[in-house]
Each structure stands twice: as C-alpha cells, then as structure tokens.
Amino acid sequence: MIRRIAAAALLLAAAAGRAGAQQGDSLKPYAIPASPAFTFLGTTPGKVERPVAARALALGLAQDVAASGGIPRGLALDVAPWSFVPGLRIPLRRYQTDPAAYALANTQLSVGTIQPQADTAGTDLAVGVRTTLFDRGDPMADTAYTSAVRKGLVQCQSAAGPTDPDSVVVACARRVTGQLRTRWREDHWNAASLAFAAAAGWRFPESQVTSSDWLGWAGWATAALPLFKGGQVLGQLRYDVQGANRHGLTYGGRAYLGTPSVNVFAEVTHDGVDTTGTPTSWAGGLELRVLQSFWLSTGVGTVARPDAGAKTVAVIANLRWDVSTLPRFGRLVP
Amino acid sequence: MDPTQPLQANVRIDSPQVVVYRLWYQRPGDAGWTLFANGTDQDSSGASGQTFTVGPLPAGSLIGYQFILSGNPVTALRVELTMAQGGVTLPEGALVLEGTTDDTGVAVRQGQVAP
Numbered sequence: 079m080i081r082r083i084a085a086a087a088l089l090l091a092a093a094a095g096r097a098g099a100q101q102g103d104s105l106k107p108y109a110i111p112a113s114p115a116f117t118f119l120g121t122t123p124g125k126v127e128r129p130v131a132a133r134a135l136a137l138g139l140a141q142d143v144a145a146s147g148g149i150p151r152g153l154a155l156d157v158a159p160w161s162f163v164p165g166l167r168i169p170l171r172r173y174q175t176d177p178a179a180y181a182l183a184n185t186q187l188s189v190g191t192i193q194p195q196a197d198t199a200g201t202d203l204a205v206g207v208r209t210t211l212f213d214r215g216d217p218m219a220d221t222a223y224t225s226a227v228r229k230g231l232v233q234c235q236s237a238a239g240p241t242d243p244d245s246v247v248v249a250c251a252r253r254v255t256g257q258l259r260t261r262w263r264e265d266h267w268n269a270a271s272l273a274f275a276a277a278a279g280w281r282f283p284e285s286q287v288t289s290s291d292w293l294g295w296a297g298w299a300t301a302a303l304p305l306f307k308g309g310q311v312l313g314q315l316r317y318d319v320q321g322a323n324r325h326g327l328t329y330g331g332r333a334y335l336g337t338p339s340v341n342v343f344a345e346v347t348h349d350g351v352d353t354t355g356t357p358t359s360w361a362g363g364l365e366l367r368v369l370q371s372f373w374l375s376t377g378v379g380t381v382a383r384p385d386a387g388a389k390t391v392a393v394i395a396n397l398r399w400d401v402s403t404l405p406r407f408g409r410l411v412p
Numbered sequence: 413m414d415p416t417q418p419l420q421a422n423v424r425i426d427s428p429q430v431v432v433y434r435l436w437y438q439r440p441g442d443a444g445w446t447l448f449a450n451g452t453d454q455d456s457s458g459a460s461g462q463t464f465t466v467g468p469l470p471a472g473s474l475i476g477y478q479f480i481l482s483g484n485p486v487t488a489l490r491v492e493l494t495m496a497q498g499g500v501t502l503p504e505g506a507l508v509l510e511g512t513t514d515d516t517g518v519a520v521r522q523g524q525v526a527p
Contacts, residue, residue: 128486130488130489130490130511158487158488161488161510167490168426169425169428169457170428170430171454172457218428218429218430218483228432231430231482234480236434236522238444240434240436240476240523242522244522248514255518
C-alpha cells in the first residue's frame with residue numbers, strides 16, 4: 079500500500095514539475111540568517127572564525143590587515159559579544175532566569191568582506207547582528223531538560239583520571255545529549271519564539287579605510303507561535319535598503335495544523351522588491367507523510383511560470399524529504 | 413607550590429552550558445590518579461565558584477581535570493580552574509578554558525597541570 083502511495087506521489091510530483099518544487103521552500107528567502115553579514119554580502123564563507131577572547135580577535139585582525147595592506151578580503155567572523163566583556167558571566171542558571179542575559183547570550187555579531195564583482199580593487203564589508211529575544215524551543219532554557227543532561231553526562235566521566243581519549247568522551251556526550259535533545263524537540267517543535275537580525279554594508283573602492291561608499295542595510299524579524307497542540311504559525315519579514323535596485327519589505331507567513339503524519343497548511347508570501355507586478359503569492363493544501371521523513375504535499379496556489387509574466391493559480395504537488403518533528407522552515411536557533 | 417600546605421582548587425563556570433567535571437591528583441611515583449573533586453555547573457556557577465581542598469601534595473605532583481560541557485551548538489564557553497595556597501593564586505595557577513561547543517553542542521576539556 080505504501081509503495082502504491084509513494085508511486086502515485088512520484089507521478090504527481092513529476093507532473094507538477096517546477097511549480098511543485100517552488101512551494102516547499104517558499105519562505106526560506108525571508109528566514110533570519112545565521113550570519114546576517116554574510117547574507118547581506120550574498121556569500122557563504124567556507125570557513126568562519128569564531129574567536130571568544132578579545133586578544134585572539136585583535137591578533138587575528140591585525141595579522142589579516144598586515145597581510146593585505148588594507149581591508150582584508152575573505153574575512154568571515156562570527157562572535158558572541160558577551161564573551162568579550164571583561165567580568166561578564168552568563169552561567170546556565172542566569173541564562174534560564176534572566177531574560178536580558180538570555181538575549182545577550184543569543185546575540186551574535188558577524189563581520190564579512192568580499193571582493194565586489196564590479197570593482198576588482200575594492201572590498202565590500204558588512205557588519206551584522208542577530209539576536210533571539212526568547213525561544214520556548216530552546217532546550218537549554220528548560221531546567222528539566224538540563225537536569226536530565228546533567229544526570230546523563232555523569233556516565234561519560236572518566237573513572238581513573240583524565241586518560242580517556244577526547245574522542246571517546248565526546249562520543250559518549252553526543253550520544254547522551256543527542257537522545258535527550260531529540261526527544262525534547264519532538265515535544266517542543268512548535269514553541270513560540272521571536273528573533274531579529276540586521277546588517278549594513280560599505281564598499282571601499284581601493285580597499286583602504288580612508289574612503290568608502292554606503293551599500294545599504296537589511297533587517298529581518300521572525301516570530302513563531304504554537305497553533306493548538308498540533309500546529310504552528312510562523313511569520314517572517316525582511317526589509318531591504320540596498321542601492322536603487324533593492325528597496326522594500328518582503329514577508330511571508332505560514333500556518334499549518336495536523337498530526338505527525340498529515341496536516342493542512344496555508345501560506346502567503348510578498349516580495350517587496352519584485353518588479354513583475356505580482357509580488358504576492360499564496361498556497362494552501364494538504365501534506366501527507368507517506369514514509370518516514372518523506373512527505374507528499376499537494377494543494378492550490380499561485381506560481382510563476384517561465385512562459386508567463388504574471389503568476390497564475392495552479393494545482394501544485396510536491397514531494398520532499400523532511401524531518402517530520404521539526405518546523406518546516408527550520409529553527410531560529412541553529 | 414609549597415609541599416607543606418594544602419592546595420585549593422577553585423572551579424567557576426561562566427557560560428550557559430551544563431557542565432560535569434572531575435579533578436584528580438597524582439603524586440610522583442603514583443601509578444594512577446586519585447579523585448578529589450566531583451562537581452557540576454549547579455555547584456560552581458556562583459560568582460565565587462566552588463573550592464576543593466587537597467593535600468598537602470609533594471613537589472612534582474600533578475592535577476588532572478576533565479570538564480564535559482553540553483549546550484547549544486557553536487556557543488561560547490568559558491570555565492576557570494584556579495589553584496591557590498593560603499588564599500594566594502599560584503604562579504601559572506589560573507587556567508581559563510575557552511572556545512565554543514561543537515555543532516552538536518558538546519565540548520570536552522581535559523588535561524593535567526603541575527601547580
């Protein structure tokens with residue numbers, strides 16, 4: 079029976095073609111980026127430096143500046159500002175009881191530089207900040223979860239001195255916490271959360287700090303709320319002010335309700351920088367889990383066709399691999 | 413280190429992770445390690461941390477430590493292990509363990525020091 083359903087789903091998906099492929103990821107462009115500076119620059123660095131001490135950060139920057147003779151290209155930094163403040167401590171108890179400390183601990187500062195395509199001598203630099211004000215889906219904020227982890231980690235401790243290889247201890251800790259975290263997430267997948275991010279950029283025509291041009295800025299916000307016990311409402315927005323070509327508000331919202339194996343969904347997206355004249359799209363329908371982590375999605379919605387200038391209403395169908403117990407569009411905290 | 417005085421080992425957790433830890437000592441000639449401290453972030457997250465007393469220990473003794481941390485992925489961590497005698501921190505007696513958890517939220521810091 080399951081094979082027949084899967085075969086039917088494959089046929090449906092093939093028939094739907096591009097229209098179906100667009101539906102599942104429709105909100106991703108508006109999601110809060112993990113590192114706003116890199117998203118602003120439109121780059122995904124292969125390696126991101128994450129210093130936690132001011133000395134290491136200053137030393138690394140000084141070396142990069144000295145090596146490049148100006149603003150270094152390819153810089154990719156992601157830091158937690160609280161860890162650079164002398165004397166500031168955010169132990170777990172404070173993280174769980176002090177909302178300001180929670181937000182501070184979940185604030186990330188990102189800095190990135192790239193060579194712009196239009197100016198081979200220049201450098202684009204962006205600075206971004208991202209913070210989560212609250213997230214009921216953060217297991218570290220739950221004392222019951224952290225107590226269970228504490229008890230579980232005891233079994234990973236060495237008995238006869240610090241002689242066990244790191245890899246053995248790490249593997250044990252991952253196994254213990256992985257099981258607890260997975261179970262906890264299954265129970266809190268649709269929890270409420272609120273997060274913001276922003277980034278701004280400058281172009282340095284000769285890669286020197288003496289002159290620069292303003293590139294603009296972008297801001298993101300994401301909020302999620304549980305919809306009864308089996309659903310979630312998710313809203314995401316992005317505002318761009320980047321030169322003459324990209325300026326406007328873009329947003330998306332999605333709601334769905336159901337069980338771990340079937341749900342109904344509705345979503346709307348609005349692309350504020352769309353130039354085709356039809357910036358708003360919507361979709362609604364049914365999602366059915368036909369196999370573990372394998373979903374059939376079908377419904378009605380607007381799609382952009384390659385041969386048409388405007389979006390049209392169409393029946394859509396889609397197959398996608400998914401983790402059924404996680405929010406469709408990923409969590410706010412990675 | 414003064415071999416006639418006991419040694420105080422202070423542990424302070426400064427970052428938002430669950431932490432379990434153990435401290436051992438090994439005297440010259442000992443075949444193995446002897447456990448003298450067993451704690452968690454619940455005991456050691458106050459501003460003054462938690463202090464364990466051991467010894468006196470003969471010259472050449474080693475202190476072994478193991479900290480197992482679990483938090484959110486790629487988050488900053490900081491643990492301080494300070495060794496003192498008579499309330500005075502020993503030269504090279506302050507060990508700051510820093511870094512980030514890995515992409516599963518786990519970090520392990522272990523090793524040994526000669527106080």
